[in-house]
Amino acid sequence: MAILVYVEHDNSELKADTLKTVAAAQAIGGDIDLLVAGENCQAVADAAAKVNGVRKVLVADNAAYTNQLAENVSALVVELAGDYDHILATALSVGKNFMPRVAALLDVAQVSDIIGVESADTFVRPIYAGNAIATVQSLDAKKVITVRATAFDAVATDGSAEVVALSNATDAGISAHVSDELTESERPDLGAASVVISGGRGMQNGDNFKLLEGIADKLGAAIGASRAAVDAGFVPNDMQVGQTGKIVAPDLYIAVGISGAIQHLAGMKDSKIIVAINKDPEAPIFQVADYGLVADLFDTLPELESKL
Numbered sequence: 001m002a003i004l005v006y007v008e009h010d011n012s013e014l015k016a017d018t019l020k021t022v023a024a025a026q027a028i029g030g031d032i033d034l035l036v037a038g039e040n041c042q043a044v045a046d047a048a049a050k051v052n053g054v055r056k057v058l059v060a061d062n063a064a065y066t067n068q069l070a071e072n073v074s075a076l077v078v079e080l081a082g083d084y085d086h087i088l089a090t091a092l093s094v095g096k097n098f099m100p101r102v103a104a105l106l107d108v109a110q111v112s113d114i115i116g117v118e119s120a121d122t123f124v125r126p127i128y129a130g131n132a133i134a135t136v137q138s139l140d141a142k143k144v145i146t147v148r149a150t151a152f153d154a155v156a157t158d159g160s161a162e163v164v165a166l167s168n169a170t171d172a173g174i175s176a177h178v179s180d181e182l183t184e185s186e187r188p189d190l191g192a193a194s195v196v197i198s199g200g201r202g203m204q205n206g207d208n209f210k211l212l213e214g215i216a217d218k219l220g221a222a223i224g225a226s227r228a229a230v231d232a233g234f235v236p237n238d239m240q241v242g243q244t245g246k247i248v249a250p251d252l253y254i255a256v257g258i259s260g261a262i263q264h265l266a267g268m269k270d271s272k273i274i275v276a277i278n279k280d281p282e283a284p285i286f287q288v289a290d291y292g293l294v295a296d297l298f299d300t301l302p303e304l305e306s307k308l
């Protein structure tokens with residue numbers, strides 16, 4: 001059995017979540033190849049070669065893949081698919097964008113967002129925003145799978161796989177990259193941080209998020225937000241945690257002024273320790289919290305920062 005894992009990267013760095021997707025591939029079992037599609041992405045290829053348990057790294061270094069447009073990447077993956085029984089990508093924006101195209105072009109059903117592997121054709125995945133867990137079996141000849149990285153432990157980077165340059169270059173010519181608008185932050189990436197402190201509508205406005213910043217600086221934490229806080233314009237939408245935002249599972253998640261709607265819980269309830277600060281003792285967030293503080297956040301946050 002052979003498995004192709006798509007490498008998440010930005011042409012210079014391999015994203016750590018790929019190491020977790022490789023762990024899912026190892027749980028399936030078989031020869032694992034990685035695919036790096038990008039431009040001037042040699043550093044990524046070198047990092048990919050060190051991923052534990054990998055047979056070879058296929059590198060498509062071409063201008064067609066600079067921005068990993070779904071139309072171009074899916075065509076590349078479909079060209080390679082003949083050699084593989086399973087194709088895996090991390091359930092992040094790039095993988096979620098191109099993998100459904102791969103599944104459609106191969107005429108198979110995608111198995112999305114798996115959190116467990118029962119066997120080579122049977123997988124565990126959340127449904128209804130994580131309120132139920134389904135075990136699904138795919139009878140398709142090829143399995144096209146996206147992986148929820150937070151559910152797997154990263155593999156080591158002590159390997160030395162062969163690197164193979166691909167000459168494939170498919171520019172479908174039907175889409176173009178216009179621009180990226182990314183928030184620059186000195187803080188750790190929300191998806192990878194070991195501590196996350198998030199604010200909700202209870203923060204009242206964007207300025208009050210400064211109350212979280214001092215604490216985040218002291219804890220080396222990333223700052224997240226509920227969708228209500230994002231929709232109200234307090235903070236940019238790349239800070240949203242939840243069903244339609246980022247899925248995080250840090251060692252410590254601190255929810256401040258967040259009620260705990262199921263769509264928010266879907267993005268953080270697998271955190272190892274959850275702390276909630278909310279003035280409403282009936283707030284549902286307390287049902288998932290390991291530590292709960294019923295208090296006004298405007299009193300608590302300055303006090304917490306000074307104690308830290």
Ligand SMILES: Cc1cc2nc3c(=O)[nH]c(=O)nc-3n(C[C@H](O)[C@H](O)[C@H](O)COP(=O)(O)OP(=O)(O)OC[C@H]3O[C@@H](n4cnc5c(N)ncnc54)[C@H](O)[C@@H]3O)c2cc1C
Nearest residue numbers: 200201202226227228242243244245257259263264279297
């Ligand atoms: C299809 C769909 C997808 C969605 N996706 C997401 C998602 O990805 N992420 C997400 O977060 N939501 C998502 N939502 C929205 C979700 O249903 C909730 O509306 C949202 O999470 C509420 O955000 P909140 O807890 O900040 O606001 P609220 O529910 O308004 O809660 C604010 C909380 O702050 C507390 N509070 C107020 N003032 C203070 C104070 N001074 N001190 C302490 N506590 C205080 C209140 O007691 C309250 O519990 C989605 C909804 C839908 C329908």
